[in-house]
Amino acid sequence: MAADLSLVERLQQDAIPKSRGVLVAVATLLLCAASLKAYGLWRGGTSSAVPFSSPHWQLAIIELEAALGLWFISGRGERAAWHAASLAFVAFAGVSAFLALSGYRTCACFGPVQVNPWLTFAIDAAALAALWRVRPQGAFGSNSRRAILLGGCAVAVALIGAQMLAVDGALSTAVSRWRGDSFSVEPRVSHLGEGNSGEWRSVPVRIHNRRGVPLRIVGLKVGCLVELGTELPVAVHAGSSVDIVLMCKFPAMPQDFSATLTLFTDDERQFELPVNVVGTSVEPPSLDP
Numbered sequence: 680m681a682a683d684l685s686l687v688e689r690l691q692q693d694a695i696p697k698s699r700g701v702l703v704a705v706a707t708l709l710l711c712a713a714s715l716k717a718y719g720l721w722r723g724g725t726s727s728a729v730p731f732s733s734p735h736w737q738l739a740i741i742e743l744e745a746a747l748g749l750w751f752i753s754g755r756g757e758r759a760a761w762h763a764a765s766l767a768f769v770a771f772a773g774v775s776a777f778l779a780l781s782g783y784r785t786c787a788c789f790g791p792v793q794v795n796p797w798l799t800f801a802i803d804a805a806a807l808a809a810l811w812r813v814r815p816q817g818a819f820g821s822n823s824r825r826a827i828l829l830g831g832c833a834v835a836v837a838l839i840g841a842q843m844l845a846v847d848g849a850l851s852t853a854v855s856r857w858r859g860d861s862f863s864v865e866p867r868v869s870h871l872g873e874g875n876s877g878e879w880r881s882v883p884v885r886i887h888n889r890r891g892v893p894l895r896i897v898g899l900k901v902g903c904l905v906e907l908g909t910e911l912p913v914a915v916h917a918g919s920s921v922d923i924v925l926m927c928k929f930p931a932m933p934q935d936f937s938a939t940l941t942l943f944t945d946d947e948r949q950f951e952l953p954v955n956v957v958g959t960s961v962e963p964p965s966l967d968p
Contacts, residue, residue, distance in 0.1 A: 699754065701813045705764050705806055706751035712789055713744035719790030731774070732787035743767075758815045765810050772803035784959060785935065861894060861949040862915075863887045871958030874929040881908060882925040884954055888915040890946070896923075898943035904928050905940040905956055929960040936960060 716737050731740065747767055751760050771788075778786045779796035786796040865885045874880055888894050896913040908924035915921050930936050936959070942952040 699757065701809045702751040702757065702760055702764060705768075705810070706748040708802070708806065709744040709748035709751075709767075713741045713748065715790035715792055716741045716744075716787075717790070719787075737787070737790075761810060761813075761815055765807065768803050768806045768810070772800055772807065775800035775803055783935075859948070861888065861890045861946045862944060862952050863889060864952065864954055867955065869925070869927075869954075869956045871927060871929075871956055873959045873961050875963040876929055876931050876933060876960050878929045880927050880929070882927055882956060883922055884925055885920050885922050886913075886915055886942075886952070887920045888917060890948075891917050893917050895945045896942050896952070897945050900941040900943070902938045902940050904930065904936065904938035905954075907940060907942075925954065925956065927956050927958070929958060931960075933961050934959070 720737055720741075731737075747763060750756075751764060775786055775788070775796045779800055783796055785793045786799045788794060788799050863886075865887065869882045869884060871880060871882065886896065893914060893916050895915065896911060898911065899907055901907070904927060906926040908926045913921055913923060925940060927938065935957070937955065937957045940954045940956075942954060944950060944952055
């Protein structure tokens with residue numbers, strides 16, 4: 680019996696350096712990603728055509744990754760750190776898979792460095808596999824099981840919310856009502872997908888009047904890549920909607936891009952109404968046989 684206990688103790692002691700090494704490797708990955716994001720913000724931001732690439736999202740993710748990375752390196756609370764790392768990489772993998780399946784060519788996970796979401800998903804999956812191999816004993820005990828269940832539910836809710844934010848639609852309308860906006864735009868961000876450099880494409884957008892009085896769209900501030908294909912002024916009756924057409928031009932250089940057309944209204948509550956489009960400009964196919 681004593682020999683068996685001694686063997687168990689040795690195995691546990693051997694597992695501690697392995698777990699520590701994996702957490703340090705994960706911390707290094709997180710801190711590198713946070714540093715690249717910070718560098719991208721300092722340079723002026725990354726492509727806003729990708730969900731979660733706005734400065735507010737990037738700053739929040741930088742803070743999260745830096746906090747987790749420093750915690751894992753500190754060596755404190757390794758069991759809790761293992762759970763936190765596992766949940767974080769489940770969330771990262773879910774977002775990477777969503778971006779990959781949505782057709783994005785980069786995930787903005789590493790700031791200005793363009794990385795395919797499928798590659799990022801593979802990195803996240805590898806990190807999860809390594810964490811699983813060095814999971815602490817009793818990681819799924821009765822108390823831990825409840826913590827994992829609650830954490831998993833929180834991650835699932837976060838991922839669903841992220842997808843709603845990326846897709847917009849009904850969520851944009853709900854937020855507009857909650858804020859008391861007079862107008863809302865559906866979709867808030869129009870995704871053009873891929874198009875040849877210099878190509879023009881029309882995009883329908885619906886404008887909702889949330890007030891009980893008729894309102895009008897009376898002017899606009901044209902963006903460099905977006906024009907309005909509908910004649911102004913446009914009347915929007917109380918509680919109703921109108922459809923307008925945007926004319927969007929893909930940039931001459933292959934790139935992910937975003938553009939905004941600002942509409943001016945005669946409503947004192949909401950004088951400006953931004954309409955956003957995102958897409959990817961690609962080189963046209965060669966005509967050589």
